[in-house]
Amino acid sequence: MMKEFLQLDRNLKLRMLTMFLVAILNSSVLPNMTIYYSHYFGTLVTGGLLIAVSVASFLAGLYGGHLADVYGRKPVMIGGGLLIAVGYAVAAAMNSPWIHDPQVTFIGFLVAGVGSSGANPAEQAMIIDASTPANRQYVYSLSYWIVNISVMIGSALGGWFFRDYLFELLTGMIVVSIVNLGIVSLGMREIEHATAAVSNSLRSLVHAYREVMTDQRYLLFLIGWVFACIISSQPDYYLAVHLGADFHPTTIMGLHLYGQRMLSMVTITNTVMIVVLMGVFTRISRGWRLARTYTLGVTLSALGFASAFVGDRFWPLILSAVILTLGEMFVVPSSQTLRADMMNPARIGVYSGAMMAVNPLASVIAGLLVSVSGLLDNWGMAAVMILCGLASIGLVGRSAGMPATY
Template sequence: MQEFMALNRNLKLRTLTVFLTVLLGSSIGPNMTIYYVQYFGAFVSGFLLMVVSVAGFIAGLYGGHLSDVWGRKRTMLIGSALIISGYALAMLMNAPWFTNPYITFIGFLMASIGSSLADPAEQAMMIDASTIKNRKFVYALIYWIINIGVMLGAAIGGWFFRDYLFELLLGSVVVGIINAAIIKFGMSETLNMDNVHASSSVWSAVKSYGQVLSDKRYVLFMFGSIFAVVIYSQPDFYLAAHLTQSFHDYTFMGIHFYGQRMLSFMLVINTVMIVLVMNWINRYTNRWPLIRSFAIGTFIQGFGFAISFLLRDFWPLVMVSVVFTLGEIINVPSSQTMRADMMNPVQIGAYSGAFSATRPVGNIISGLMVSLSQFTNDWGMAGILMVGTLVAMGTIIKSAKMPAQFETETMQ
């Protein structure tokens, strides 16, 4: 508690906005694949998810540049406005008396663009407001809060998404308004605007990212991170589709589990484990070299998800949830540490924007997997994921062994 109270005000408020955003987002986001599959089919749904990912990729890149030009706070507010508008549109299109999945998709596309636009600014503000001494604590705290929000949100989504989507979307609109108010009236700008000389033009953004892309080590790390995204995003993509189509309904302790509810239960297991045992496991794995813990954790996580593609019954899926969660617990601290070591602190916005692009690119591949599943079987999808796992391990390990391409003396 003493460490938390000593944090910058922006960081304290950030913990609240993260919790609220994740709480509602995790109750809706993982279930939207199921929503699209029900209305459009798996093949079309895969391409729709790729459209969202492409838009998020572009928005993340431009948002990273804007956060270095307009400031962190202004960029975050613009993103919040898009999020609120998108959720409001989706809410109206899923009212009890009216449903339009086509316009719903547009609403979620807007919200995704807003989230991607704001993300680099949020990451940059966290770095600006923290120090080398407390940064590890800040990231650990945010990660813990995210998982609390995911745990509660997954439970809410599993039990209410199918029958109360309108109410969940209404909650998302309210949360978006609350977060925007916190950013507007509670947070202060952390970028020194006196040192800003670049413009917000697209060409200026291109030049900024040209400098980032000249850092070969960071580029290789981002390439590997794309495939790491493919691994941990599976609950939002192929795993969700697989459980919807293939899970054998099961009743446990009077609760009826169908595909969507099983997915939510697996996410609850994942988050409960992270909240309860992550510190204990990290005390042991902290003695490992970063590369070893990353490699072992990533392999276990990828292998666990690949095995889940082959399973259709309740208890085996419960067991494999424990496996891929163990891998996540091992690899997350090491991968975050390696990423922080590779980021040039004098270009925080651009580096953050460049890295934020790895998520939508990874989601594009994950969306393509959903479409490809129509032409292959579960074994084929498991094999594809394991290939991606090996690519992630090989490229990130190689990048971690390369020397830095910027002056470390510029760091705080």
């Protein structure tokens, strides 16, 4: 594994480092901001603020993808990095010992979110530019492993420091964002890539995304990936509801577990397995057809969540967590590699930008499923997971078998 890492392009090695830093940055602060906003603005206003951030981030991702094709990956990444640093600086200043302003704090985080989302398609495009079909699955497996480690670290930092040391935490985040910006500016190089983008105008942007939406193969993949994301998003949606309502409290090794803690146990099981076993699964699946790996992964994920929805005891739920995590370790690298292979080399930025629509759409559908779960009960929701898995496998499998049309 180390030998393969050392053979990677310099941009990929540095991208792994920046990915590690950014994931720590995001996971230490962002999950706790909902609590922060709720405290100062109330739940109704907080919901509106979160929607505003989601919409702004989505639009920034679309435009950032187009700009990555017009100006190149590195300038867009630098621009996004500057916005992140400025946003965190504003947020830190507004939570300092001298000033406290939650309204301006929101603006700071909005600026940082726009910068992060705007740079994301360029970051994804740079990975594709710097990798090869032979090493791309390894690159995505490695990046996924790194993100999980950094999320563990970032979550611990946020949980420990957010409430009582927010200013100090945000100051540390400024330092991290500046270091990240320096790595991109001084260490990375722009890789020559084919591009069909000639203008940064709104008309050119609309034309570029219209081309993506007429690529039937990629469109089928996106729709199939929406169904997979509905499955993977369940810890934040129905699984949390189910465990809160139906889990039978128990004591394991002196630790009293109830619904919320059981959800944490599922998350911990998932993260630890990925950190420990991701390399093994990368070697196991190497040489497999990507569509086969994806099918196996989605099948296990759907079965894992379906069984979790009908489970209400500790050990069956841990087994479900193991199954869904096994699926996740197959799904993520194979899906990212399939996606990269389907992109028009001249439109990688906007193809990456189009992916920005998937998670918001999956989140909306997952939320609607929570709303109708009272009519479906646990077994009905388990059946929905199986149907989502079948739909994802069918659509992605069909797209993988189609010839390129660009």
